[in-house]
Amino acid sequence: MDARVPRLLRRVWSRLKRPARAVVSYPVPPTYPGQDAIPDRDFYRPSEHGDWLFSPWLARNEPRGHGEFHDYLMTALEAGTAVGPERLYTLCTLASQCLHLDGDVLEAGVWKGGTAALFAKLLRERSPRPRELHLFDTFAGMPPTHECDAYYKGGEFADTSVEAVREKFEGAEFVRFHAGRIPDTFIGCEDLRFCFAHIDLDVYQSIADACAFVYPRLAVGGVMVFDDYAWSTCPGARRAVDEFFATRAMRPLVLSNGQAVVFKALAEG
């Protein structure tokens, strides 16, 4: 092109000369050679890069989990949960892996009991030894929050009660309710030890207090899952976790679904 043509015009011209990039959309899973051999293609979903990936937490267009996870998913959904299928899948998989360790299971942040119902089912069906499930919540809504918890003001999640949640666990003698505000409800529980902990408290001070109580009592090989670590609505959650683990050998692994996981590989408090 003539050098006297203005630079902007030359840029537009060279753009036009480039071959147009194909716009790819996947209304149904594409078939690659050998893909017919996959018996459960309904559980493959497009990733953000366009590849189809096995996603056992949810079938396409249906609230259905893959294999034995299906019943755990339905249990949590029926009890009522704010946790989505993908995060439920993480919980189910990691908690079941910890059942060969000594120690109880703890959940801090129960609300209507959906994730707790999943853990109760796991303990009932898969625990090789008797153990307890400890449930900590006000069961009356979020307490007053820290200034870094911009989204939460206190009082959220008040549409529940300890009586209503207790009814969902009738006959499950191994479930212990600790109703009231964390950290007050940790008093008297100092002798407990845990193999798995789900921390779903959303806000700064509650999570900081839960880390300080749970982590030193977590078995080596045990796992802590933080539900709301990466959510933009929960900056206090991330701050509390980062501050606590900044001085420890273990580091939180952030998952693409917003959870963070700590695998306790070393004995440290």
Ligand SMILES: C[S@@+](CC[C@H](N)C(=O)[O-])C[C@H]1O[C@@H](n2cnc3c(N)ncnc32)[C@H](O)[C@@H]1O
């Ligand atoms: C997101 S909800 C839990 C969701 C639940 N895991 C589910 O399956 O849907 C967060 C809960 O944390 C509780 N919470 C937050 N801070 C607390 C504290 N300091 N003491 C007790 N409960 C607290 C709230 O009462 C609320 O029920």
